[in-house]
Amino acid sequence: MTDVLIVRGARIEGGNPTDLLVENGIIAESGTHVSRAGARVIDADGLVALPGLVDLHTHLREPGFEASETILTGSRAAAAGGFTAVFAMPNTSPVADTAGVVEQELALGEAAGYVTVQPIGAVTVGQKGERLAELGAMADSRARVRVFSDDGFCVWDPLIMRRALEYVKAFDGVIAQHAQDPRLTEGAQMNEGAVSADLGLAGWPAVAEESIIARDVLLAEHVGSRLHVCHLSTAGSVDIIRWAKKRGVAVTAEVTPHHLLLTEELVRGYDARFKVNPPLRREEDVIAVREGLADGTIDIVATDHAPHPTEAKACEWQAAANGMVGLESALRVVQQACVDTGMLTWGDVARVMSRTPARIGRLAGHGTPLTVGNPASLALYDPRPARPFAVSDLQGRSTNSPYVGRELPGEVRWTLYGGRVTVADGELREDPAAAL
Secondary structure, three states: OOOEEEEEEEEEOOOOEEEEEEEOOEEEEEEOOOOOOOOEEEEOOOOEEEEOEEEEEEOOOOOOOOOOOOHHHHHHHHHHOOEEEEEEOOOOOOOOOOHHHHHHHHHHHHHHOOOEEEEOEOOEHHHOOOOEOOHHHHHHOOOOOOEEOOOOOOOOOHHHHHHHHHHHHOOOOEEEEOOOOOHHHOOOOEEOOHHHHHHOOOEEOHHHHHHHHHHHHHHHHHHOOEEEEOOOOOHHHHHHHHHHHHOOOOEEEEEOHHHHHOOHHHHHHOOHHHOOOOOOOOHHHHHHHHHHHHOOOOOEEOOOEOOOOHHHOOOOHHHOOOOEOOOOOHHHHHHHHHHOOOOOOHHHHHHHHHHHHHHHOOOOOOOOOOOOOOEOOEEEEEEEEEEEEOHHHOOOOOOOOOOEOOEEEEEEEEEEEOOEEEEEOOEEOOOOOOOO
16 A cells, blocks of 8 residues: 555535545545645545535345355445445345354454445344344444444334334434334235336335334434434435434434435336336436435435346346345445535535544544545545446446436546545556555
């Protein structure tokens, strides 16, 4: 790793051009005309500098499902997208419901060296919803787990959900809920509405999401604990979160890039790349979640990066797996959906894709301002180019992206993780520990 770097002329969060001197992984100096003998200079003219992105919701599949992704390949995909930290969901095999499994995931992330991989612990044993997992042991482990989720499975039992909220309150943890009433979505294949009726596919009603969110915000208020709502997708869900926040409930919510841009109309082609949980919704819902993100009702963008092998998607719609990869495309989609439309500034992007997810996950050393004394974890992003997203843009093990062939703006040019260059001039580095 090069010890001394100068980032020349970057627009920090879209502001005026500024130089940053990076030394031993820390921002040592900022200003104009910064110089240091022997330093490697990165020309960042015209590039937006953002604090390293933080994704609160990824599926890295290891251990157990390495045909789809590994912690190494997922970390590479994250770095390519400008991320310096990702939270790994627990739906692995074995499930991440013990201190031993989350510590194994942490060690694999450290060995990969591209990003901080922070494990998320399961709420219940085996994600079966029957009894609480080892929440305290995972919190006290070397992984210091603070986010717990049965993602992919709703914690549907209200008593189990209440007990989980009570338990994690003791160490400032948060329950991240996959809001999906299982009885209301049995056999569901897409959003319930006119398009599902036209196609003859079983519908997935918005109320299946909204009813669980309404229940859980009331439980969180009763207990006085923190609740996080995963991949919020409907206009009604935005209204419930807005109501809960006005009441002072300690609730946060995320939206995925695909729910900010894509609609149920794409399902008409039966292309399983567009099959996802929760499903793509109506245009009205897309507008509502964009507005909710812009006004602060929705706190963050999280990818729900969900890799699958080709055979799980290259099949008939009903048999296909739910999920999309999203780490490499996330920033470009947010630019198209929210920045280019005037709904977010680059400062807002830094908030919803770096600072706030780090705060929700209680992840120290990430989401910090690009100021002297803070870690040199940042993405240098060029918002000017526009080109079709391609399979070659994907750095993970799976290719189930809904954006392949779709024109997207922007490009991540450089990613620095604690001063270590993981992406250099648009190219992922094979060995981020090596000198430039």
